[in-house]
Amino acid sequence: MFTDDNRARARDIVAQYPRARSAIMPLAYLAQDQHGWLPPEAIPEIAEFCGVSAAEVQGTVSFYTMFKRRPCGRLVVSVCTNVTCLVVGGPEILEHLEVKYASDDDVTVEEVECLAACGNAPSMQVNYEFHERLTPEVAEAIVEDYKAGRLAARTVSGTPQ
Amino acid sequence: MTTANTSEPFSETRIVTRRLHERPDDSWTIDGALASGAYDSLRQVLAQGDPSAVQAEATASGLRGRGGANFSTGQKWSFLPKDTFPRYLVVNGDEGEPSTFKDRMLLERDPHQLLEGIVIASYAIQCNLAFIYVRGEFALGHDRLMRAIADARAKGFIGKDIQGSGFDLDVVVHRGAGAYICGEETALLESLEGERGMPRLKPPFPAIEGLYAKPTVVNNVETLSTLPHIVRMGGEEYAKLGMARSTGTRVCALSGHVKRPGNYEVEFGCTFRDIIFGLGGGIRDDNALKFFLPGGASFQWLVEEHLDEPYDMDHAAQKLGTSLGSGAVMVFDETTDPVRVAWRLAKFYSHESCGKCTPCREGTGWVEKILYRILHGYASPEDFEMVCDVADNISPNFMAAPFNQTTLCPLGPSVASPIASLAKYYRDEIIERIAAQQAEVPA
Ligand SMILES: Cc1cc2nc3c(=O)[nH]c(=O)nc-3n(C[C@H](O)[C@H](O)[C@H](O)COP(=O)(O)O)c2cc1C
Ligand code: SF4
Ligand code: FES
Numbered sequence A: 001m002f003t004d005d006n007r008a009r010a011r012d013i014v015a016q017y018p019r020a021r022s023a024i025m026p027l028a029y030l031a032q033d034q035h036g037w038l039p040p041e042a043i044p045e046i047a048e049f050c051g052v053s054a055a056e057v058q059g060t061v062s063f064y065t066m067f068k069r070r071p072c073g074r075l076v077v078s079v080c081t082n083v084t085c086l087v088v089g090g091p092e093i094l095e096h097l098e099v100k101y102a103s104d105d106d107v108t109v110e111e112v113e114c115l116a117a118c119g120n121a122p123s124m125q126v127n128y129e130f131h132e133r134l135t136p137e138v139a140e141a142i143v144e145d146y147k148a149g150r151l152a153a154r155t156v157s158g159t160p161q
Numbered sequence B: 001m002t003t004a005n006t007s008e009p010f011s012e013t014r015i016v017t018r019r020l021h022e023r024p025d026d027s028w029t030i031d032g033a034l035a036s037g038a039y040d041s042l043r044q045v046l047a048q049g050d051p052s053a054v055q056a057e058a059t060a061s062g063l064r065g066r067g068g069a070n071f072s073t074g075q076k077w078s079f080l081p082k083d084t085f086p087r088y089l090v091v092n093g094d095e096g097e098p099s100t101f102k103d104r105m106l107l108e109r110d111p112h113q114l115l116e117g118i119v120i121a122s123y124a125i126q127c128n129l130a131f132i133y134v135r136g137e138f139a140l141g142h143d144r145l146m147r148a149i150a151d152a153r154a155k156g157f158i159g160k161d162i163q164g165s166g167f168d169l170d171v172v173v174h175r176g177a178g179a180y181i182c183g184e185e186t187a188l189l190e191s192l193e194g195e196r197g198m199p200r201l202k203p204p205f206p207a208i209e210g211l212y213a214k215p216t217v218v219n220n221v222e223t224l225s226t227l228p229h230i231v232r233m234g235g236e237e238y239a240k241l242g243m244a245r246s247t248g249t250r251v252c253a254l255s256g257h258v259k260r261p262g263n264y265e266v267e268f269g270c271t272f273r274d275i276i277f278g279l280g281g282g283i284r285d286d287n288a289l290k291f292f293l294p295g296g297a298s299f300q301w302l303v304e305e306h307l308d309e310p311y312d313m314d315h316a317a318q319k320l321g322t323s324l325g326s327g328a329v330m331v332f333d334e335t336t337d338p339v340r341v342a343w344r345l346a347k348f349y350s351h352e353s354c355g356k357c358t359p360c361r362e363g364t365g366w367v368e369k370i371l372y373r374i375l376h377g378y379a380s381p382e383d384f385e386m387v388c389d390v391a392d393n394i395s396p397n398f399m400a401a402p403f404n405q406t407t408l409c410p411l412g413p414s415v416a417s418p419i420a421s422l423a424k425y426y427r428d429e430i431i432e433r434i435a436a437q438q439a440e441v442p443a
Helices: A006-018 A020-036 A041-048 A054-061 A090-100 A136-147 B019-022 B032-033 B040-048 B051-061 B073-078 B102-109 B112-123 B139-154 B185-192 B223-232 B235-239 B271-280 B313-318 B336-353 B358-376 B383-394 B415-441
Strands: A075-081 A107-112 A124-126 A129-131 B089-091 B129-134 B170-175 B216-220 B249-256 B263-269 B290-295 B330-335
Touching: A006 A020, A006 A041, A006 A054, A020 A041, A020 A054, A020 B040, A020 B170, A041 A054, A054 A129, A075 A090, A075 A136, A090 A107, A090 A136, A124 A136, A124 B336, A129 B139, B019 B102, B032 B112, B032 B139, B040 B112, B040 B223, B040 B358, B051 B073, B051 B112, B051 B223, B051 B235, B073 B112, B073 B216, B073 B271, B089 B112, B089 B185, B089 B223, B102 B112, B102 B139, B102 B223, B112 B129, B112 B223, B129 B139, B129 B185, B139 B170, B185 B216, B216 B223, B223 B235, B249 B271, B271 B330, B336 B358, B336 B415, B358 B415, B383 B415
Parallel strands: A075 A107, B089 B129, B089 B216, B129 B170, B249 B330
Antiparallel strands: A075 A124, A124 A129, B249 B263, B290 B330
C-alpha cells in the first residue's frame, strides 16, 4: 500500500496528465521505490488511481524491463554487452559479476542492451548510475563500494535518495 | 594493409555542443546557461511575436530530424491541421539505438538548450503542453532535466505568460522503463498513454492523430536543441553549413576500435575518414579497419573503400545503400568477427521486438539462433542460405536499401541489415567456415 506521502504524490502525478491512464508508469516507479520492487499488491492500487482495471496495469508494466515484478537485490547491476561493449570486454565483466554475486541477495546482476555510454565502453550501471571504462576487477570494486556504503546508491528505479 | 595516419587532423564545428565544451563545470545549471546566452533566442522569438516566422526559419534552415528518419522539421510541423487544438509537442529522448549517445550528453550537460528549443518549437506550432519522454535508464539526465525545468519556471521561461508574452507552456517529463521500441514515435505515444509500447499503424500520422488522438509533433532531443541556434543565426545562414540537403551540423557518436571515441559535432559534407581518423585518431593499435556502421545498428555496414565518401544523408541513402540514421558511427578492426557482431545485433532486435508482427517477432529470433550456430560451430551447410531467407521474409528483397517492410515499424526489417552486410562482404568466408566446421564433426 502507498504511504500517505506517496498517495499525495500519486495524486499530483495523475493530475499532470490529460488522462489518468498515462500515470501508470510513473506510479509503478513510485511503488517500486517504496517497496524495493513492484509487488503484486501495488497493481490494484495503481489501477485505482488511474481509473483502469488491475489487468490493464499488469498488461502495461509487464512490457517494461525496468519494472521488477520479482524481488531483486537492493543493488541492480546492469552490464551492457551490445556491440561496442561486446568487442571491448563487456561479456567478460558480465560473467565475472554473475559468478561473484550468484548467491548474494543484495545484488542482482543483469545483462542489458546499449546504455548510451559506448564512448567509454565497456559500461554498466548500478541502480542506473553510470560506470564506464571498466575491467572485471574495477567493476567488482565499484559494486563492493556500493555494498559497503562508500558510494551512495539510487533506488532500484534510479531515483536519488 | 594498415589504414593508420592516412588523414589530416580535422576539427569539429561546435554549435549544439558549444556550451557544454566551453563550460564543463556548470553548462547544465541555469546560471551557467544564462551566462552563455541561453534563452536569448526565445526572447527574440517572443519579442517578434510571430509563430509562423519561426516555422519559416526552421524550413529555411533545411533542418532534418536527428532522431534517425532525417525528415524535414519545418515540413513536419506544417502537417498539423489548422485550428485543431489542443495539440502537443512530444520530445523523443528515448535514445536506445545501439552505440548512440549524443542525446544523453545533450540532456545531461545542456538541458536548458533543449528546454529553450522546446519552448520555441511549442510557440511555433502553438501548443501549450509539451512532454519529454526520457529513456528510463538516464537517471542523471532526468535529475538535471527536472532541476532545469524548475529553474526555468522560476525565471519565467516555462509556465504561464512566458516573459510577459501571453504564451503559456507546461512541460511534463515522462520516464521510459527499458524498451528500445518506445523510441519509435507511435510506440512512444502509446507508452505515454500508459499502454504497452507497441507501434501504431500509420496513417494516421501523429501530426493528424497523435497523443490522445490529438495533433502531435514528435521531435528528437538534438533536433530541438538546434532550434535556438537556427533562430540566432537565421535559417538561411544555418543552411549554408553542411552540403546539399544535409544542412548544418550533426553530433556524431563515434565508438568502437578507435583511439579517441566520443561525441563529435561535425558539419555535414566531411568524410567518414575525417570522423574516424581525423577526429577519432584512427584505429586502435594501428590495426586495419574491418568494417564500420555509419548510422547506428539498423543500416548496412560500410568498409575501407567507403572512407572517403561524404557524410551526407542523401548520399548515404542513394549511393551507399545505407543511412546516417541516429548519428552513431561504430568502428570495428581486423580482430573482429563480423558474425559475432551480427549475432549480437540480432539478439538485440529479437529481445526488443514488441511482438506485434509475426515476421519480426519470430524472424528476429530465428536470425539470432542461426547466427549463434554459425558462430559456435554447429551450423549446417544450408544455414547461411536459411538466414538470408529469414531476412528476406522480414524484409523482402533484403539486400535492397532502403529496406522493404512487411511489418508495422522498421525494427523488424532492421535485422536484415547485418545479414545483408554479411552476405555482401563475407559470404564466401562464412560458407567456407561452415564447411570447415562440418569437417570437424565426427561422422
Ligand atoms: C525502432 C525505432 C527506434 C527509434 N528510436 C528513436 C530514439 O531513440 N530517439 C529518436 O529521437 N528517434 C527514434 N526513432 C525515430 C522516431 O520514430 C522519430 O522519427 C523521431 O523521434 C522524430 O524526431 P525527428 O524528426 O526530430 O528526428 C526510432 C525509430 C524506430 C523505428
Ligand atoms: S516490426 Fe517488430 S517491433 Fe515493430 S511493430 Fe512489428 S513486431 Fe513490433
Ligand atoms: S554498446 Fe555498451 S554502452 Fe553502448
